[in-house]
Amino acid sequence: MMRILIADDSLPLRCGLRTLLELNSDWQVCGEAVDGADAVEKAQQLAPDLILMDFSMPQMDGVRAAQEIAKSGTDIPILLVTLNLSSEIMELARSAGLRGVMSKAEISKLPYAIKALQRGETFFCAS
Numbered sequence: 001m002m003r004i005l006i007a008d009d010s011l012p013l014r015c016g017l018r019t020l021l022e023l024n025s026d027w028q029v030c031g032e033a034v035d036g037a038d039a040v041e042k043a044q045q046l047a048p049d050l051i052l053m054d055f056s057m058p059q060m061d062g063v064r065a066a067q068e069i070a071k072s073g074t075d076i077p078i079l080l081v082t083l084n085l086s087s088e089i090m091e092l093a094r095s096a097g098l099r100g101v102m103s104k105a106e107i108s109k110l111p112y113a114i115k116a117l118q119r120g121e122t123f124f125c126a127s
Helices: 011-021 035-048 063-073 087-094 104-118
Strands: 002-007 027-033 050-054 078-082 102-103
Touching: 002 011, 002 035, 011 027, 011 078, 011 087, 011 104, 035 050, 035 063, 035 104, 050 063, 050 104, 063 078, 063 104, 078 087, 087 102, 102 104
Parallel strands: 002 027, 002 050, 050 078, 078 102
Antiparallel strands: none
16 A cells, blocks of 8 residues: 655645545555645655655745655655646756656646656656
């Protein structure tokens, strides 16, 4: 079973993602983080198999949080999920070592993105 941490400052979005993820019996939401700093802490505490990370969050943005998580020596695949996807955010995510980026507007592609990361692939969805 793949354990997934959801990091997003929007409670309705976290609830929606949890509902979507729980449709797949092979995935379990192991925790939720409300901002970037919380995501770093929960990643260390919960040791998830994958993290869904919002880009724009208080305390610390998703890319910075991903960099902090990587510094701890863990190699957790992180999928950046953002409302305002741009080529700059895509490049920032790639250069920071994130495994994937997708727009919240394309959330129907989330299962494909997670499966790609599960296989050790990347998933950078421009639109």
